[in-house]
Amino acid sequence: MNENKPEEKSLPALRPSTDILERADGYWVYMDMPGVDRKDLVLDLRESELAVSGKTSVMASDKERFLEVQFGSGEYRQTIALSDLVNRAGIKATLKNGVLELFLPKVEQIKPRRIEITAD
Amino acid sequence: MVLDFNTFYAFPDRFDRLVEEFLRPAYGDRRMAYPPLNFSEDEENLYVRAEIPGAEMNDLEITLADKTLLIKGERKPEQGKYFRQERPAGAFQRVVRLNVPVDRDKVRAGLVNGILTVTLPKSEDIKPRRVSIDVK
Numbered sequence: 001m002n003e004n005k006p007e008e009k010s011l012p013a014l015r016p017s018t019d020i021l022e023r024a025d026g027y028w029v030y031m032d033m034p035g036v037d038r039k040d041l042v043l044d045l046r047e048s049e050l051a052v053s054g055k056t057s058v059m060a061s062d063k064e065r066f067l068e069v070q071f072g073s074g075e076y077r078q079t080i081a082l083s084d085l086v087n088r089a090g091i092k093a094t095l096k097n098g099v100l101e102l103f104l105p106k107v108e109q110i111k112p113r114r115i116e117i118t119a120d
Numbered sequence: 121m122v123l124d125f126n127t128f129y130a131f132p133d134r135f136d137r138l139v140e141e142f143l144r145p146a147y148g149d150r151r152m153a154y155p156p157l158n159f160s161e162d163e164e165n166l167y168v169r170a171e172i173p174g175a176e177m178n179d180l181e182i183t184l185a186d187k188t189l190l191i192k193g194e195r196k197p198e199q200g201k202y203f204r205q206e207r208p209a210g211a212f213q214r215v216v217r218l219n220v221p222v223d224r225d226k227v228r229a230g231l232v233n234g235i236l237t238v239t240l241p242k243s244e245d246i247k248p249r250r251v252s253i254d255v256k
Contacts, residue, residue, distance in 0.1 A: 021203060
């Protein structure tokens with residue numbers, strides 16, 4: 001499962017701040033990945049998990065001198081375990097303004113069936 | 121740290137994650153003030169960059185005062201039943217003190233992939249000027 005290529009090691013790994021929430025239609029996951037362009041985002045749907053990674057684009061030119069640095073470039077990585085509750089075929093991903101939005105729809109027939117026992 | 125809804129299973133790359141925890145980049149204390157800022161300059165401009173993922177330009181209020189740049193805004197939380205909430209929400213404000221005079225009319229701001237860049241051109245009279253001296 002660990003398939004990191006050597007060049008990926010040079011960028012610091014960043015963990016995106018993540019929200020997971022449930023709405024009536026399914027689970028919604030939001031990840032802050034500022035600086036990541038759509039073309040640099042990789043979503044890897046594996047058997048039991050969804051792996052997300054994205055490298056930030058460099059914004060500064062070489063001529064700039066930095067007086068204060070509170071964030072830097074890196075590679076965002078996060079893995080979400082997919083439960084049996086999720087309909088894998090219906091997963092949707094949107095990257096907008098540096099936020100990745102994942103929609104994980106629920107499987108239809110997940111409601112537990114209750115068996116009524118009637119006494120004579 | 122795998123985000124797990126309900127199923128337990130063995131994490132194959134768990135040791136990797138442990139190592140990552142130790143090798144956190146130096147700006148690991150970036151939660152101290154929000155949003156995190158980078159401040160840089162070259163001969164022409166000052167640059168203030170801020171990580172504000174999810175923001176649109178009209179969510180932000182950027183004001184240039186006498187010697188300070190003010191960045192204000194608000195991140196609104198998503199609606200739903202939260203299992204995990206790590207993304208900051210709420211109003212934020214940061215003040216950047218500018219160390220040199222800037223050309224106020226030419227200040228530009230842009231937002232790309234959740235990173236705000238404010239470019240502040242330095243005033244003409246403080247730019248280094250190269251004067252060629254003929255040696256005879």
